[in-house]
Amino acid sequence: MGSALDKDQGAGNDVPMPHDHRDHPHDRLPSDPALRVRALETVLTQKGLIDPAALDEIIDTYENRIGPRNGARVVARAWRDPDFCAALLDDATAVVSGMGYYGRQGEHMVAVQNTDETHNMVVCTLCSCYPWPLLGIPPTWYKSDAYRARAVREPRKVLADFGVTLPEGTAVRVWDSTAEVRYLVVPQRPEGTDGMSEEQLMALVTRDSMIGTGLAVSP
Amino acid sequence: MTRPHDMGGRFGDGPVIPEQEGEVFHADWHARALAVTLACGAFGKWNIDVSRHARECLAPTDYARFSYYEKWIAGLADLLADTGLVSPEELAGGPVTKSPDADRALKPDAVAGVLAAGGPADRASDIAPTFAPGDAVVTRRIASNIMVDGGHTRLPSYAAGAHGRIVRYHGTHILPDSSAHRLGDAAEPLYAVAFPASELWAHPEHPRDEVVLDLWQSYLKAAP
Structure with missing residues (x-):
């Protein structure tokens, strides 16, 4: 599974190719999975990159519709x-x-x-x-x-x-x-x-x- | 051998545990993990092949111990850092600055449209199909990406070098081996290919069992 707009190739050539990280950025998040998700959601919300109400809408779609x-x-x-x-x-x-x-x-x-x-x-x-x-x-x-x-x-x-x-x-x-x-x-x-x-x-x-x-x- | 996600045919995993229909998420954080991943995908900074490869690039020890949605979150965090949407310092709990992409964040009233639109993978291609249903084919002997060492591919290792026959033509689709590395769609003919179980396993359960895989034309050669 991937992004919601997977039909496009994504951003231009300035984005690095996927690669093996020596230092995985995800290791910087808390290790407990629930806290890890909460931390990521908090950072993304503070950056203005996600609207928590949109997340609720996505969850409601797959739970109920x-x-x-x-x-x-x-x-x-x-x-x-x-x-x-x-x-x-x-x-x-x-x-x-x-x-x-x-x-x-x-x-x-x-x-x-x-x-x-x-x-x-x-x-x-x-x-x-x-x-x-x-x-x-x-x-x-x-x-x-x-x-x-x-x-x-x-x-x-x-x-x-x-x-x-x-x-x-x-x-x-x-x-x-x-x-x-x-x-x-x-x-x-x-x-x-x-x-x-x-x-x-x-x-x-x-x-x-x-x-x-x-x-x-x-x- | 490729990466830890390529587990088809592996021994030692124990029973499959059935579960009732109806319980969609087993924890709140599972639902949030799915929703955060989809909402971030809406920026179009990566495609489905890039995101699959991000999960496959998890260290084998992490891949084995992480649950499904933990893999999603780890892959997402790595993609966010790679694409600059979030800095490693911000992921580590440092000061957070507003993103220049904030005005493009997925809004609640846009969710239904985004999910309904999906992301079709069929594309026009100059490459003509060279096989037809019934044709005998053989897969690449080594299940590896031939453009990028250690790169993404959708030929599982259990089906490498195997003889099968074309059962269905799907049209021309984006080649994940290229797309996962941002090397372009490189669309080519895609087929459903049936392999006798005896071609894949030393001890097949039944003489007429088959496994069918969707495989791109460049994974295949005409069988002699």
Whole structure:
């Protein structure tokens, strides 16, 4: 993740290239993380570089307005409407943008569909890339060393940590998000859900089922 | 071998601990760390590749012991000092002077627009795609930035020198290996490339398992 205006290359050539610091500037902040953040916020506020009310607005956005219920609506609609599902699999960015789900960390979306043959699972081994407009801020486990290290090598053992066992014949396809493309898993629709409304189906679509570490809930 | 962030496939990390949906931040300072980072990013002094590389340049001991948002804050502090937005003395608690960039600080009513605008990474490029879905390719043998020694790259070491096949073309995207070092967008074709698990791991879990990575054209060669 990076700056909020990542589309630009940033400042001109007078800015030094990133490099290895012998003396890391961050070491000058307090070592306790809560105090460290407080100290940084205080300095930035005194310099006039941040407006604490803007920080409150950012936090409110990700606590209350953007989260996995967005993705659940996309999945529920895909389950109910084959044309919508086909369009989603063809060009997810256009389709979810049309539902108002676009923005930071969701600029290039791809949807991948689970079948009896293939179970999809998403990870970012190099950092923690995640489709924010559809799923919100990633859970702690998604950002953990254990998930980043293990998901690509032993996805079934990771699924076991979530209590999920796949049928013998199902292959796993793990998507390592190494670029700015963000992946949404469309889980399999549970049996016994014919005739359910979009809202009813949404309740069956868990966050983890859209990352591929879970399955949709049976009613 | 590159840097401590490149951990795909590593052994020894223990279980993954699931958590309930709904709790977004586990401490107030996590939320503040995220918000401060996003608000500072709005100055446009760095791009996403520069900020990723700043975190990757943390000392391996720090990278291993810092929690997620501690890495963000450390990377941010280093970027603020590098770009002159804040001086090292100010970070250390010394006297603080008003910034000449203060009038450009992110305002509450601009937040929604900034977050909704995002930062698309696709760019026009003169480089034509040389691969198509189904083509067999092999990745660079060494997962390193070829322009900058120790520089940023998005080819994980576990997928270096591996044989795979193109499964999707994403269009032309900014090349992080260049962008992270402020050497320009250098956009080029980007593909999703599928690798059989047996190509990456000595003991794959299942004969049909695959790992798919998004890789730039310059990371790839046609497989013989």
